[in-house]
Amino acid sequence: MLGIVHLSTFIVGAILIVLLPGPNSLYLLAIASKEGIRAGYAAALGIITGDSILILATVLGAASILHTYPFTFVALKVVGASYLGYLGIKLLIASVHTWQKIHTDPDVNTVKMSKNDKMQSPFRTALTISLLNPKAILFFLSFFVQFVDEKASSPALSFLVLAIIVQMISFSYLSTLIFSGRKLAGYFSSHYRLSSVAIFSVGCLFLAFGLKLAMSSI
Template identity: 45%
Template sequence: MFGHALGITDIWTYVFGVIFIILLPGPNSMYVLSLAAQRGVKAGYRAACGVFVGDTVLMVLSAAGVASLLKANPLLFSVVKYGGAAYLLYIGTGMLRSAWRKLRARGDAPVEAPQAVDGERPLRKALIVSLLNPKAILFFISFFIQFVDPAFPHPALSFVVLGAIAQCASFLYLSTLIFAGARLAEHFRRRRKLAAGAASSVGGLFIGFSVKLALATMS
């Protein structure tokens, strides 16, 4: 009843679908987790804010019809896609370089508490990762549209409600990752090799994400 009053056809199916999709590992969630593990809860939430802003922008663009523009313009899709892939590759190689520096250190000496890296802005970096993904725009419109009642006179309201539900689920999930990462940070600070192994694993995942995005198609 609540969903139909807002122009949403099957709100509970949507909720469970969103939860399942958010739980799938992706570059945003892995970046937030790795940053929280390296620099603590505060930095993790700054990165999470970048994810929230990026997803909100993508939802608005989807509702405004940008997905149709991307589908109709393969060149534009390719430009955004390869730009996003290059940025993910840049992040991944940066993490691998950081892991290599840790491995060159002697033994398992304690790692100093992480300091802010000059020029590294978690919110901005997470925002760029979110926005440089044309597949996300296509996903939002293709997923959301299934749950919007075409007869509802105010479809924008339906999109707002669907977006708010997705953001709430994302907030809860990213918060869990942030505090889990902060717990891991204590172990990483005591063992340099463990920290290097974790950084190299996440860096490898980002390189994999970049390849996956570069090979993505509009279908």
């Protein structure tokens, strides 16, 4: 059908891959718990847009360019790792600010972020996280190509259909994270130490993701 083989296997594999924790899903969960559903969906739109651009780049041959010109991969890797590290440091600083509020204002009823603590433009941040991951292009190519019939009359159409399926699965999962994050916000607003520890943990994970990307190879 449309040059696609083993569609049910692809769907199961796509679900499992989408469920794997990564910087995008962690960022969305954090932003939804801090700034609400609207900001969460802005971040989700950034993730979907970024992934769509990477899928399109894959279809147009970006993967072969990364292989042919390794310095391109290295440059993207350095920038991506640096950006993830930057976000991780911002989250660590935010966790310290949250912890300090416990001692400076123990009677406060809600944890409010200052303007400096807020992540600017959830859409732009999520989009940047997606695009600064050159490994994603290679992943999309290696995963998608397994389910495209080599005799397909229009492989691009097959890639497009597979991409739409992945994005539908991704959007459903991101929506679940958004509403989960909103519920967590209500809990964290009355448990300041736990909130600080959670923010600190996510910051450390972002630093780990950045380090992992920096040490990766094609």
